[in-house]
Amino acid sequence: MDNKSNIVLGTLLPGAELLEDNSKNPVWKAPVKTTDLKTEFVFLKLLEPRRLFAEAICAIIGRQIGLPIPEPILVKIPAHLMIDLVGEESIDSSICIGFGSKDADYPSLNRVLNVEDNELIWDKLRAHTKSLEAAIFDEWIANSDRHWGNLLYDGGDEFIFIDHDLALPEQVKSNQPIDKNLLFNFISEEVDELSKVRIVKKVREELCGNYSKVDIQKCVEICYGPSLLGRDVIDSIVDFLIERISFLNDIIVNKLNPEQGELFQCAI
Numbered sequence: 001m002d003n004k005s006n007i008v009l010g011t012l013l014p015g016a017e018l019l020e021d022n023s024k025n026p027v028w029k030a031p032v033k034t035t036d037l038k039t040e041f042v043f044l045k046l047l048e049p050r051r052l053f054a055e056a057i058c059a060i061i062g063r064q065i066g067l068p069i070p071e072p073i074l075v076k077i078p079a080h081l082m083i084d085l086v087g088e089e090s091i092d093s094s095i096c097i098g099f100g101s102k103d104a105d106y107p108s109l110n111r112v113l114n115v116e117d118n119e120l121i122w123d124k125l126r127a128h129t130k131s132l133e134a135a136i137f138d139e140w141i142a143n144s145d146r147h148w149g150n151l152l153y154d155g156g157d158e159f160i161f162i163d164h165d166l167a168l169p170e171q172v173k174s175n176q177p178i179d180k181n182l183l184f185n186f187i188s189e190e191v192d193e194l195s196k197v198r199i200v201k202k203v204r205e206e207l208c209g210n211y212s213k214v215d216i217q218k219c220v221e222i223c224y225g226p227s228l229l230g231r232d233v234i235d236s237i238v239d240f241l242i243e244r245i246s247f248l249n250d251i252i253v254n255k256l257n258p259e260q261g262e263l264f265q266c267a268i
Helices: 049-066 079-086 118-127 132-141 182-190 193-213 216-222 230-257 262-267
Strands: 006-011 028-035 040-045 072-076 097-102 152-153 159-161
Touching: 006 040, 006 097, 049 072, 049 097, 049 182, 049 216, 049 230, 072 182, 072 262, 097 152, 118 182, 132 182, 132 230, 132 262, 182 230, 193 230, 216 230
Parallel strands: 006 072
Antiparallel strands: 006 028, 028 040, 040 097, 072 097, 152 159
């Protein structure tokens, strides 16, 4: 697993620019002064505490298991700059910390897929070594908000996965599949039975093992969880993540809906 286990702290500087995008939440490109006195440009979102925590801990965990997720930054927003962002009449007193992703500056697939080489991009995404891992990660964290707008493409061979603030919803049980896993459906919709076997074996023998090695409690501390949420809420999220690992194999098998051939039975 990658040793990408830190979260950066910073303070918003003047000069945030509201982006014209199709995000459900406003996103700003904003300068931030980090605690080591560097100025970084981030994509900044204002989120209520549970969604902020979900975004932060999912970024930390995802980066630890090797997914291409931008480095997260927790951004303190001075009161006068909060007014600049949302206007005095729209200030939410529960929000004084924003979530920042270091600027990857790649277009989303929503924008890229308007070009003529759509099929080439689809093929690259389907074949990318991290696409399946990101899809299984979405299932682990119960992220049903994956869409083409939060998949970033560098124009070459790389993809970056962003936006996990709607993951870890309160109502999902640890053994419950998510209704919508766009990336997994995209990857698995045309695979043959042998490929299904390989997916299941990868989930069972590699990915679940990697997930089990993640120190979830340590990740909570890294992203300052106790400063964002109550202990009982944090404990329920930690329990969900740990318990869900043992159900992932069955969830994926059921999603693949394989033909009951001997080859597949050997894999499970």
